[in-house]
Amino acid sequence: MNFITCPRCGRECYRLFDSVCRDCFFETFKLIELPHVLHARICPACGAHLHRSRWENIGSIEDVVLKAVENALFIHNEAGDVEIYMEPREITPYIYRVRAEVDALVREEPVHAEAETEVRIQRTACDMCSRESGRYFEAIIQIRAAGRFPTEGEKSRCMAIAREAMESMKKKGDRLAFISETLEQKEGLDLYMGSMNASRQVCRLITSELGGSFSESPTLVGMKDGRNLYRITFSMRLPEFRPGDVIRFRGKIIQIKSSGKKVNGISLENGSRFISTPEELKGAEKIGNIKDAVLTVLVSIEDSAILVLDPETYETVAIKKPMSLNAEAGSEIPVLKTSYGIFALTQSEIPQAK
Template identity: 90%
Template sequence: MNFITCPRCGKECYRLFGSVCKDCFFETFKLIELPHVLHVRICSACGAYFHRSRWEDIGNIEDVVLKAVEDTLFIHNEAGDVEVYLEPREITPYIYRVRAEVDAVVREEPVHAEAETEVRIQRTACDMCSRESGGYFEAIIQIRAAGRFPTEEEKKRCMVIARESMDSMRKKGDRLAFISEIVEQKEGVDLYMGSMNASRQVCRLITSELGGNFSESPTLVGMKDGKNLYRVTFSVRLPEFRPGDVIRFRGKIIHIKSSGKKVNGTSLEDGSRFISTPEELKGAEKIGNMGNAVLTVLVSIEDNAILVLDPETYETVAIKKPMSFNAESGSEIPVLKTPYGIFALSHSEIPQAK
């Protein structure tokens, strides 16, 4: 084997690394570099981490510390087969010590290096929490109902949808996806929203589940960097009729079973299926609700009619016999009295007969 003399130290070696021997090369070679001190900004309210000029949700404080070290740790571009091990150690709630060990292959030679840094944590408020605590909002969602007031159940469901949607969109990177204020109104509820785009998504989800529609109305509130700034009012209109309502539509008496983009129901007169839309039902008359059904005595059964006691006057009246009717004379059956007559019901159609 032919040996080569290192021009720097004069030692003989079998190969040169660049222009020097292995020892001389690795004497000055820096596999890794790490600052002695790192400064990290963490939101004291939500735990977000200020990373590369923006706030991000990383995880717990140890994850943030390790992420900061990973981003700062320099590894020489000649290194291959790199393995990194980081060991964090909490000194105080505001100071961590992190030891970094790196194994790699450089010019077919295994190399090991170690470094340590101190991570100092600065607690502050992120953009989202600052704006949220300051009542910032880009949009207002006004939840109302057509021809009536929304029920408490509907209002609660709308707020659950809004909160769940905000959580989802915040995880996807919309830092302004928050509700800054909820104002109860006699005619509904107003949600003050940090993000205009998130508000639009909330309206879509509410009307998709509960039915109805929504509209947008922008208002100019100022200018920034030469651009107009707008706030948008989203008006959500829930359907006029809800499941359990009984309506009169085009001469038919309909029990509403479900209400969304489509309205599904059943005719109380012949049991036929009914399908429509909230738009088509404008002008329909609400004549009762299944919650108002009561029990009354079935006096007798004729061919196509039954005799029952009027639940208010206790007079015997004849009404149409429902399909698949199987009650016996003398028993109690559920009925619903409306301005258009009394209708016999099945027990499965009503929440609870009185």
């Protein structure tokens, strides 16, 4: 093997690296560079980390610290087969020391380098939390019900759906997916929403589960960078009729079983199944609710009719016999008295007979 004399140090070597021996070359070669001090900004409210001018949720404080070091760590572009090891050490809740070790191949030679840095944590409210605390909003969802006031149960469920949707959309990257304010009105709820797109998704989810419909109404509130800025009011109307309501529709007496995009019910006259939509039921008349049912005496049973005592006058009246009647003469059965007559119910159809 022919040896070559290094022109810098005079030692013999079998190969030159940029006209010098290996040792001389790697004396000045910087495999890695790392600043002595780094800063990481973390939101104290939600834990988001400011990364390249964007707030991101990337995990624990240690994850944020390691991410900051990883982004600042410079590795020479000649390095190949790079392996990085980083060890964070907490000095205080606001200061971490991180040691970075790198192994790589440079011009087919194995190289090892180490560096240490200090990461200082700066706690600053992120854009989302700043806006949320400042009650920023892009849209208002007005939750109402057609021809009535929403029940407490409906309002609670709407709020639960909205919160679940906000959590889901935050995970998908919509940092404005929050409810900045909730106002309870006599006629319903007003939700002030940080994200217009999230608001639209909430409306879709509520109408999908509870039925009803919603409309959008934009309002111009200003300009930014030459573009008009709008706030959207989402007007939501829950269905007029709820499960348990008894309605008169096209001459039929219907007990509502479920209400959503489709309204399902049963005829109290012949037991037949009923399917419609909230839109088709506009104009139907609510004549009662099964919670208004009372117990009365079943006097006798005929082929297609039964005799019962009127729960108010105690007179014997004949009414249609329910298909699922399972009672004997002399017992008590639940009935619902309306302006269109008395209708017999089965015990299972009412939450509790009065």
